[in-house]
Amino acid sequence: MAEPVIKLENVWKIYQLGKVELVALKGINLEVAPGAFVSIMGPSGSGKSTILNMIGCLDFPTQGKVFLKGEDISLLTENQLSQLRGKTIGFVFQEFNLLPNLSALENVMLPMIFQGMSEEERRERAKALLTSMGLGERIFHQSPELSAGERQRVAIARAFANNPELVIADEPTGNLDSVTGKKIMEILTDFHKKEGKTIIVVTHDPNIANYSEEIINIKDGQIIANHLTASKVLWQR
Amino acid sequence: MAEVKEYFHIAIRNLRTRSLRSWLTILGIVIGVFLIISLLSLSEGIKQTINQQLRSLGGEMIFVMPGDISNIMAMFTSGAKLEKEDIGAIERTRGVETVLTMSYQSLVARYGQEGKMVFMSGLSWEKGIEIMERFQGWSLKQGEWPTPGKREILIGKQVETEIFEKPVKVGSEIVIKGKRFKVVGILNSLGSKQDDSSLYLDLSLYQDLTGEKRGAAQMAMVKVRDGSDVNKVAEDIKENLSETRKRRIGTDVADFSVITSEKMGDIAGSIMAVIQFAIIAFAGIAIVVGGIGIMNTMFTSIRERTREIGIMKAVGARNSAVLIIFLFEAGIIGFAGGIGGTFLGAGLAKAIEMYGQVHPLFYFSASITPGLIVFGLVFSFLVGCLSGFFPARRAANLKPVEALRRYE
Known part of the structure; x- marks a missing residue:
């Protein structure tokens, strides 16, 4: 097997809430191969978001190691990590998380600024991405002027901006109606199929998980099953 | 370096979004710089007028007056x-x-x-x-x-x-x-x-x-x-x-004073130095208050925009990028205040000068030099950056995961 895009090795995450210790992850071992489409499922409080933060290199584990394309992220400085994250990972959030002061175009151009791309290149690429999302007419609108579905498409265009190896989507359809949600999942699936990129979706919706090729169920900070179909959503029982 | 231009652009956008607050903060700086520029240009003008008059006396003159120069009021009113x-x-x-x-x-x-x-x-x-x-x-x-x-x-x-x-x-x-x-x-x-x-x-x-x-x-x-x-x-x-x-x-x-024109210049010079010191001290207080205003605005703004900072970091912004964006915002506030303050200050000084030409008691010109204007602008920009530094550093050091989680 090729080198995993992301690898978690016995990852523990313990939050100190005053005097109480909250163990969010209990020794997670996980490998995601390049080109995979993985769903992580679990009820709220199961540790999904924490695992997502680890995979997205947004946080460091209390114990254990996280490798991004073979590199141990704990050995990187915060700036190096930002750089690597910006280049390798694209994020799609449930709340879209667009910068409200910037236009759709500028939001998509933003990750490219931090990679030092020239303005012309950025503009061209951002326009092309937005057009491919069917937003060619809306590029100069700011996010408050866009519908939820449009915002999420802008967010996906932004996630694709630096042509990342890995796209992480956190409940990408959570704030959308089912029709729009379906469209969004189709865009992600398309990207995965056409470009052969890795996609990790965190969700509690079995319908969404069904798009993926591999489903990982977690409960109480542990992986309890790794399987292929959403019908085996164990935690629902 | 090209990205710095973008950071500047983003900073401007952020300020515009909060335009009322930005303008109020700018006003704080305007007042401080206005005080400094108007008072400095007037006192410098007075100093120059005095020097000019003393020069016209020539260095070779000695003035003898009854009474003690250290008590000027008594000297002029005693009738000695x-x-x-x-x-x-x-x-x-x-x-x-x-x-x-x-x-x-x-x-x-x-x-x-x-x-x-x-x-x-x-x-x-x-x-x-x-x-x-x-x-x-x-x-x-x-x-x-x-x-x-x-x-x-x-x-x-x-x-x-x-x-x-x-x-x-x-x-x-x-x-x-x-x-x-x-x-x-x-x-x-x-x-x-x-x-x-x-x-x-x-x-x-x-x-x-x-x-x-x-x-x-x-x-x-x-x-x-x-x-x-x-x-x-x-x-x-x-x-x-x-x-x-x-x-x-x-x-x-x-009970008489013998003064050379050179010494007269010294006396006038030392009086003006005290006055200018006082002016700078008071105007300095106004500037510090303005700077605290910037700091306050920036801290508030960072609290509100914690999530945005998280997003920027998630999509690859380095600490320095966040730092520069926030420093720009503070610097722009300072600089805009500087432009307004310098403009108004110079205007007031000119107005007083014009009033001074027709009023029988005053007779001085305001000294508005390019140096003073540059000083006003650079100084206010620096005050902005300085006041913005701690807030900006806090923003830059936010952990992305914390920033994203905040206010969820």
Whole structure:
């Protein structure tokens, strides 16, 4: 097997809430191969978001190691990590998380600024991405002027901006109606199929998980099953 | 470096989104810079006016006045005089070329139907005209120099148009204490409002008019012989005067002042230095308050935008990028405040200067130099950056995961 895009090795995450210790992850071992489409499922409080933060290199584990394309992220400085994250990972959030002061175009151009791309290149690429999302007419609108579905498409265009190896989507359809949600999942699936990129979706919706090729169920900070179909959503029982 | 332009662009956008708050913060800086610029340009202008006047006196002059210079009010109000013996003592001092005595007083002058209080100086025409021309920069705008002993007067430039309703012309008559005087000449501006609004007449006529003793005077200007050391001559005059006074009154209280024009400059300079220090101190407080305003705005803004910072970091922003964006925001606030403050400050100074030209008491120009303007702008930008530094550093050091989680 090729080198995993992301690898978690016995990852523990313990939050100190005053005097109480909250163990969010209990020794997670996980490998995601390049080109995979993985769903992580679990009820709220199961540790999904924490695992997502680890995979997205947004946080460091209390114990254990996280490798991004073979590199141990704990050995990187915060700036190096930002750089690597910006280049390798694209994020799609449930709340879209667009910068409200910037236009759709500028939001998509933003990750490219931090990679030092020239303005012309950025503009061209951002326009092309937005057009491919069917937003060619809306590029100069700011996010408050866009519908939820449009915002999420802008967010996906932004996630694709630096042509990342890995796209992480956190409940990408959570704030959308089912029709729009379906469209969004189709865009992600398309990207995965056409470009052969890795996609990790965190969700509690079995319908969404069904798009993926591999489903990982977690409960109480542990992986309890790794399987292929959403019908085996164990935690629902 | 290209990305810095983008950061600047983002900073501008952020400020625009919170425009009311941005403008209020800018206002805080405007007030501080406005104070600094207006007060500094005015005090610098006053300083220059004083220096200019002192320069026009020439470095070789010594002024002798009764009373102690360290108590200026007492000196001008005591009415003390230099007696004939005193003046003799000055004239006898080695190195003294000419002694020009002067007296001055405010009197009512009538011109046509109008009576106005004016400042009147008496000085001996015989010696005076040449010295005044050479060392005080006197020149005639119109008319001619008066003849000694005749009832002829010179008027300052302001008297011509500002004092009386009807303009005073060469050949007009002015009545002082029931005596008629003919205006024979109008002087060009002497650079001081008081000098320009005075009437000048022969000392002997002045003394007849005011009842001042012949031979006495309120002040003496001493022209030093070429090649003599001004300070040495001043010392000698002081000594001679002390002796004369001791003989006459029997005390050795130094109730007169001997000042060279150089020393006068020093005195004026040190007074101005104290005033400028006070101005900078007070205006500095205003700037600090403005800076705290920026800091407050930036901290608030960072709290509100924690999530945005998280997003930027998630999509690859380095700490330095976040730091630069927030520093730009603070710097722009400071700089915008600087532009407004400098503009308003210079405007006020100019307005006061214009008012000063028509008001009979003040007479100064504001000194608005390019240096002062650059100082205003650079200084306010720096205040902005400095006040923005701690908030910006806090923003830059936010952990992405914390920032994204906040306010969820």
